[in-house]
Amino acid sequence: MSAHPRPERVLDWLDEAARRRAKAGLTRRLRPRPADARALDLAGNDYLGLTRHPEVTGAAAEAARRWGAGATGSRLVTGTTEAHALLEAELAAFCGFEAALVFSSGYAANLAALTALAPAGTLLVSDAGNHASLIDGCRLSRAATTVVPHAAPEAVAEVLAGHRGPAWGVTDGVFSVDGDAAPLAAWAETCRAHGAALLVDDAHGLGVVGPGGRGAVAAAGLAGAPDVVATVTLSKALGSQGGAVLGPARVIRQLVETARTMIFDTGLAPPAVAAALAALRLLRAEPALAARALATARTLHDRLTTAGLTAPAPDAAVLSVRAPSPETAVAWAEDCRERGLRVGCFRPPSVPDGVSRLRLTARADLTPAELDHAVTTVTATRP
Structure with missing residues (x-):
């Protein structure tokens, strides 16, 4: 007699896992909204x-009529339209960076940045309060990762002090749970003192903090720095969908040529691109x-x-x-x-x-x- 469970019992462990979550008060349900x-x-x-501004929704509708509902392929095949290039140019200029690259989500942007910029031998020093997308990017990279206490640049210094080789400090600009801003100036100073670069997820800063809503990186005076890379989402202050990486042109070149979420993921749909661009222009004007x-x-x-x-x-x-x-x-x-x-x-x-x-x-x-x-x-x- 086989010791293996019958086919209908193979996934019974899922029910037990659900019971444990329910007991701990961690049941989650989808609630479709009208x-x-x-x-x-x-x-x-x-x-x-x-997100419902008439200029934003109108731009999305017009893009759907002009380009279609979807990008039809990855960015390197058919998924890059003239609208993508225009959004990247205006987003980089607004945020004060040399170049930008748009992804299908902020999550994909963070995965791209960390996996493409942190090869084997790199050290990633990650804030304990970072978003799951940064955490997953660290895990998927080939780099060693050390997690430091929340908002503690002095702990970053201790980790970097003993490292020889490429390294990145990794932190949210504004943390998504409590809404507190990272001490980015201190992070940058610490990283520079030890020859490390800095990656900032500015998803919750763009459109809210910094001069004219240019984000936490700009507020700290770090926009356009040669050793700073920022990621943003287009789905929060800009009311659309998608994400982007901002940084030196050579960083964007590295992502285009090596980032798996760029090479293998379908490009952001043109209506979302146009909506984000319209929102960006509204923010710039107001x-x-x-x-x-x-x-x-x-x-x-x-x-x-x-x-x-x-x-x-x-x-x-x-x-x-x-x-x-x-x-x-x-x-x-x-x-x-x-x-x-x-x-x-x-x-x-x-x-x-x-x-x-x-x-x-x-x-x-x-x-x-x-x-x-x-x-x-x-x-x-x-x-």
């Missing part, structure tokens, strides 16, 4: 309120959008903490409100949803410190009445 959802959305990352998003986040923080809730002061548009446990965080978010407010719910293992949170994202287009609704709802439903 196009005409009436709830106030403070869960998404539409920081500037541009830099006050960035200031409004940041001011809204600080207003939310002041009012919620005055009401007795615990939330670190935001450096960008992300506001994190502490919850007692994963179960209470889920119930709290659900109570908010039932009262017409969508908020994020972050729980382990998504949060590196194990603390559950409600995550609110400020938007430049929130009205005073919507701010009142958000504050009243979150405070009235607190566990």
Whole structure:
């Protein structure tokens, strides 16, 4: 008699894993939202309120008519249109870098940067609070990786001090959980003192911080530096989809020729490219959008903490409100949803410190009445 399980039992371990997650309060479910959802959305990352802007949606529609719904192939085959090249040129110029390269997502951009720029023998020094895409990029690269405590450049110095060879410091510019900004100037100084380059994921900085919303790298005076590479998403402040790597032209050449998420992934769809470009031009024309998003986040923080809730002061548009446990965080978010407010719910293992949170994202287009609704709802439903 065979000792192996029957075919219908081979995947029974999945049910046990689901039971363990449920017991730990970590069950996750997809919730399709209707196009005409009436709830106030403070869960998404539409920081500037541009995802439904008529110039953005109009550009996407026109690109679909002109180029089609999809890119039809990888960037090196048929997936690079004139629209891609135009977005890359304007994005690089806006952010202060020599060149840019657009990917199908910010996740793909981070994987590309780390796997193509960190060959065997490289040391990656990664902040403990980094986004999963940076973590996965470090894992997939052929480099050795050392994780250092959050926002601790002195720990970076200790690791780099004993290394001889190529090295990168790797950090978010603004961290996605608590919305705190990395000490980028100190990171850069430390890396330079030890001959290392710096890679910054500026997904949550672009459009919100820095001069005219040019990001955390620009705010630190590092844009265009020969030893600094930045990655961004087009799906947050720019209200579209996709990601990009920004840096010296030779970095972009390396990615075009060697990055697997460039060579083997279908290019970003032209409607998303056109939408991102339209949003970028709106931000460039109206830099006050960035200031409004940041001011809204600080207003939310002041009012919620005055009401007795615990939330670190935001450096960008992300506001994190502490919850007692994963179960209470889920119930709290659900109570908010039932009262017409969508908020994020972050729980382990998504949060590196194990603390559950409600995550609110400020938007430049929130009205005073919507701010009142958000504050009243979150405070009235607190566990």
